[in-house]
Amino acid sequence: MAAHASTINAQFLVNTGDNFYWCGIQNTSDFQVATDWLNPYNDASLDIPWYGVLGNHEYGYNVSAQIDLSTLHPNWIMDDHYYTKRITVTDSVHISMVFIDTSPCVSEYRSSSSSGWDPCGSQYPTCSLTNDPSDDFEGPCKFHENIISQDCSTQFTWFKEQLSSIPSDDWVIVVGHHPIDECDVEDLTSALQDHGFDLYLNGHAHTLTQYTVDGTGAYVTTGAGSLVNTADQLGGTAARNLTKAKVEGAAHLDTNYGHSYKTIWNQKVAGFTAHSFNDDYTQLTTDYIDYSGNVVHSFTVTKGSSPSPSPSPSPTGSCCHYSDSSCNEGDVCCKSNCDDPSTCSYTEYGCTGSYGQVHNCQWDGSTCKVGPQRNEL
Structure with a gap:
């Protein structure tokens, strides 16, 4: 990733959540900040702004600690649970980016039944890598209480207001942790579709995927930074169950406001995505890049149009x-x-x-x- 960032002269990086496994961090001096972020990503080409969102695993410990990291590390940008940034590309070209917090908008996380909590549910009850109930790792998990402390309806109202205020000439990129149709407490998908957008970026599924919702749109799953769905990681079956790709057809959750998910392209390989404009900033190309630096898939979006996937x-x-x-x-x-x-x-x-x-x-x-x-x- 550092080599590719240097090649394209990357201006900023987007982190799609689940930043610190399994349960986030306890405080801004948590050892995982250095172990999982500062030390691995210390190349000069990555000394750029990192715009981030919260994933479901952040909700195990202290959610606010990740927001507060920017006070110690200026490149770490996470203004709040959800926020916006308007990035100047040239004097006449801007990107309006909307960063949302999808986890409080997933109904199985809010349910009183722990069967759908992730982490710290009935299947994986602690934050320990060994899943030993007597091992709380750094501390007890507070996933559910942290989730229900957030109001998805308030965020939904905010989301619609932010979309409506975006200048018409801006590129519109929305970033969330979950595939958008998995947010079933409020219909974020329709709000996004009704306004129009150029790119939606998410993590959560540990794969590289291009997909559509309701047969249209440029949706990108770029969650293959770790724990990729292969048979030799974390004992095989359990890891595959946690990181499987979504099925086609109906959304992953039962209540999805009638939206349908379709895979355009998918590969279960460790990697990341890179996004580059053409010379006149009318097109944005997404490259999917594997751990060896190979471009394994690409598609291009023309501003205001659906993508044309490469054959x-x-x-x-x-x-x-x-x-x-x-x-x-x-x-x-x-x-x-x-x-x-x-x-x-x-x-x-x-x-x-x-x-x-x-x-x-x-x-x-x-x-x-x-x-x-x-x-x-």
Whole structure:
């Protein structure tokens, strides 16, 4: 990320939440501030403003501590639970950015039933990495009480007011932690769609994804900075359950105001996104970049228009079957008794299933392909 930021001369960075696992931080001097942020991201190219939002994991400990970090670290920008910034690109080009706090707007987090709390619910009751009920790590989790202390309806009113006040010539970028249709306490999705926007950025799902809601819009999941959905992380099954990609069709939650989610492209690989204007600032290109610095997908938004996704390349290479002793990275993960890589690929469901994981198969949005091979001890 540092190398790419240097290459494109990045002007600022956007953090889509879940900044400190598992439960946020206790105070501004918490050891995780250095361990998880200051030390790993100390390259000169990243010494730029970091605009952030709160994720659900921030709500385990002291939410205000993350907002207060800016008093010690000027590059850390999080003015409040939700806030706006108008960024000057040139004398005549501006970006109006709206940063929202999605967690208090997820009904299962507000419920008296702890089954949907994340973290500190019935499945993962503490902030300990070992999930030992007797180990509170840094302290007791206060997820639910922190969530219900925030009023989603108040934020919803604020959100609509901020959208309506944006100058008509500005680029409009909205940032939240959750995919927008998962906010089901108030219909944030319709408010966003009714006003119009150029890009919505979110984290939460530990993948790289381009998606639409109700068949339109430029929505980006860029949550692949850690705990990516692979079989060899945190014991396999539990980690996959926590970081799975959303299904297509209805939204992840039952109450979603009738909105539908559709994946345009998805890859479960560690990485990030970069966003660059063309020379006359009429187009904004989103590049999805993997941990090796490769651009694995791109799409471009023309101001005021829906994106035109880049076509996926035709499958190349040979078929890899789960019964094969070894396969090459990039080969197509093929169904049994089927040997044409152009027609025999696993579906996305099969790609992430037990057969697909034999050779670390990964879905690239249209085809299941062999990913980087893990060294066996």
